[in-house]
Every structure is written in structure tokens, then in C-alpha cells.
Amino acid sequence: MSAGILVLVEHLKGAVADITFEMLGAARQLAQASQAPVHAVLVGKDVAGLAAQLGAADAVIVVEDAAAELPSTELVLAVLRQLLEQKQAGLVLLGGTNVSFGLGVRLAARAKLPFVNFCKGLRWDNRALVCTSQLFGGKILSDVRLPDGRGVISIYPGSFPADAGKSDKTPPVERLAAPAVQSKVVFRQLLEPAAGDVDITKQRVLVGVGRGIQSRDHVQLAEELAAALGGAVCASRPVIDQGWLPLSRQVGKSGLTVKPRVYLALGISGAPEHWEGMQNSECIIAINTDPRAPIFDGAHFGVVGDVLELLPLLTEKVKARKT
Ligand SMILES: Cc1cc2nc3c(=O)[nH]c(=O)nc-3n(C[C@H](O)[C@H](O)[C@H](O)COP(=O)(O)OP(=O)(O)OC[C@H]3O[C@@H](n4cnc5c(N)ncnc54)[C@H](O)[C@@H]3O)c2cc1C
Numbered sequence: 001m002s003a004g005i006l007v008l009v010e011h012l013k014g015a016v017a018d019i020t021f022e023m024l025g026a027a028r029q030l031a032q033a034s035q036a037p038v039h040a041v042l043v044g045k046d047v048a049g050l051a052a053q054l055g056a057a058d059a060v061i062v063v064e065d066a067a068a069e070l071p072s073t074e075l076v077l078a079v080l081r082q083l084l085e086q087k088q089a090g091l092v093l094l095g096g097t098n099v100s101f102g103l104g105v106r107l108a109a110r111a112k113l114p115f116v117n118f119c120k121g122l123r124w125d126n127r128a129l130v131c132t133s134q135l136f137g138g139k140i141l142s143d144v145r146l147p148d149g150r151g152v153i154s155i156y157p158g159s160f161p162a163d164a165g166k167s168d169k170t171p172p173v174e175r176l177a178a179p180a181v182q183s184k185v186v187f188r189q190l191l192e193p194a195a196g197d198v199d200i201t202k203q204r205v206l207v208g209v210g211r212g213i214q215s216r217d218h219v220q221l222a223e224e225l226a227a228a229l230g231g232a233v234c235a236s237r238p239v240i241d242q243g244w245l246p247l248s249r250q251v252g253k254s255g256l257t258v259k260p261r262v263y264l265a266l267g268i269s270g271a272p273e274h275w276e277g278m279q280n281s282e283c284i285i286a287i288n289t290d291p292r293a294p295i296f297d298g299a300h301f302g303v304v305g306d307v308l309e310l311l312p313l314l315t316e317k318v319k320a321r322k323t
Helices: 020-033 049-054 073-086 101-109 214-230 237-241 272-278 307-322
Strands: 003-006 038-044 060-062 089-095 115-125 128-135 141-148 151-155 173-174 205-209 232-234 262-266 282-287 301-304
Touching: 003 073, 020 038, 020 089, 020 115, 020 151, 038 049, 038 073, 049 060, 049 173, 060 232, 060 301, 073 089, 073 128, 101 115, 115 141, 141 151, 205 214, 214 232, 214 262, 214 307, 237 262, 272 282, 282 307, 301 307
Parallel strands: 003 038, 003 089, 038 060, 060 173, 089 151, 115 151, 205 232, 205 262, 262 282, 282 301
Antiparallel strands: 115 128, 128 141
């Protein structure tokens, strides 16, 4: 049997994050070929109840700590290091998210394992694990070979199907006492998006606006189309920087990663930093006045035209269809 796989469970306010299921699905697939056991590692305050959702793992290891409302990096590092030894694990999957950034490199250095960042694909090649990483905002895909399949891998969100990591099975649960750690970082407060704002990562339809929308007043045109389609408006960074929409609507490298059924890119050039955050949308429709705009290289459908002219017409058509 090959060395086991540890998957660090990400959760917030009593809900398991999608990235966890993506990682469990990827781990399951790897385990199929290697026969390695998959352990989900659940660390936090009063988190044991979440274990029931992690049936895709062979076992869930629960580490509860009353002080770990948001577990500190030091605590998670200590837990993972202990488990690497105890479970004779060789592979650790972490989410490439704000929660786990900074964890992977430190774990890899301390455990003397290689670290792979921005991983979007995993496959066995005999005993070697080949990890495909996305570099330079998606311009380059690079294969990194881990000869003995051991390493710490940070998974790029949205790269693996979350459904593959969901199961109705009840996994066995093991408890581990929280190791005593001296953390220099203390959790103080969770800052949430302004009340009443939508979560763009959960929308089926997104109307994305870029600098081509030209003014704050025109954003209303996109709001009307989004309302007609039953979706929400999001934006590229320049629109957010101008203050035309709140930060919670930013898509891209320094914003959120979205994966709606339909993403309308209106007056968005398709810079790698934006593309990175919406490239996994099921259907991308771009409208841009510039036929050479990079967004057209990846969009499924494209219209060369003026968004300010087309937006009201589109809204009218959608409303007419509905009635
Ligand atoms: C470290 C870093 C992080 C970044 N993070 C992000 C991020 O998270 N998200 C993000 O979006 N960007 C991010 N950026 C910025 C990114 O590089 C681009 O500058 C940005 O995405 C461009 O936004 P845009 O497409 O709206 O604007 P532009 O690139 O200026 O494109 C505007 C487009 O609108 C078209 N247009 C103009 N008028 C019309 C019209 N009337 N009708 C139709 N089309 C029209 C133009 O042809 C053009 O293609 C980041 C950059 C860096 C360096």
C-alpha cells in the first residue's frame, strides 16, 4: 500500500467549503490507483459534527480546540506534521485559498517534502505523481513530477469537480488531542461582506462588467440584465477600484473565483488576472468593441459590439422571452 493522503478540511461558520470536496474527489481518484488511504483532517472549535459530510474519506481525524474558532497556522502545521508520521502519509492536499496560503510552504519545509503550488491536475505515471500547475495567471501550464508520489500540494480552487468528493457514507472518526502550540497569530474578528450583498461564488448567472462600462451610472444597465436573468453583477478590478461596485463583487486573482453556468463578460478585455477567476464558467459570452480583445480567445460565444447599445436590447429580449 502506498503512503496515505491527508486532506485538510476547510470550513467556515459550520459549513464545509467546496474546495474540501474538490480535494477529497481528487484524493479518491489518486487512491484508486495507489490503494492509499485518504484521511480528512478536520481542525477547529466544535467541528466534529461536520465529519458526517466527509464520507468520501476513509477516515476523518477530528482535532477540536475551544480556542480554534479559526485554527491558527501553527496549530494546523503541528497537527499535519504529527499525522504525516502517525499515519505514514506522504501526500498532503491543501486548498489554494486565503485560509491555507502560507501553510503549504512551511509544512513542506519542516517535513522535508516538495511543495507544488497552483495545482490544477493530478495523475499517476507509474510511481510518480505528475502535478499540473497553472503559472503566470494561467499563461503557462507546467508539469511537476514527484518521483515517489510524496509532497505537499496546494489545489487551485475550481479545478476538480466537487461532486466527486461527496458521499452518503458515514466515515469512521478518530479523535486527536490538539497539540499545544505557541501561535503568534490570534484570531480577532471575521469581516464579512456588507449585509445584503450577494455571494457571487454561488450564482448560476453572472453579468461581469469591465472598464468598457465606462461609468458608475451604466452599471445599472448590467443590474437590470442580471435581474432579468435571475443572476448578479460582478466586475473586473478597475470597476471595483473606481468604487462602482463593492470589493465582494471582484472576480479574479485578487478577487473571487467563480464558476457559474453562464458568465457574461461585458467590456472586459480578458487580462490573465481576470481570466484566472472565471475561466471555469460553463459558458462564457463576451461583448467587446475590440475584435482582438483576449477575452474572445477563451469565450464560447462572442459579440463585437458596444455594451452600452446591446445591454438594454438584451434586457428587453430576456424580459420578452419570460413573458
Ligand atoms: C497582481 C494583480 C492582481 C490583479 N487582480 C485582478 C483581479 O482580481 N481581477 C481583475 O479583473 N483584474 C485584476 N488585475 C488587473 C488586470 O491586470 C487588468 O488590468 C484588468 O482585469 C482589466 O480590466 P478590464 O478588462 O475591465 O479593463 P481593460 O483591460 O481596460 O479592458 C476594457 C475592455 O473594454 C472594451 N470596451 C471599451 N468600451 C467598450 C464598449 N462600449 N463596449 C464593449 N467593450 C468596450 C475594450 O475594448 C477593452 O477590451 C490584477 C493585476 C495585477 C497586477
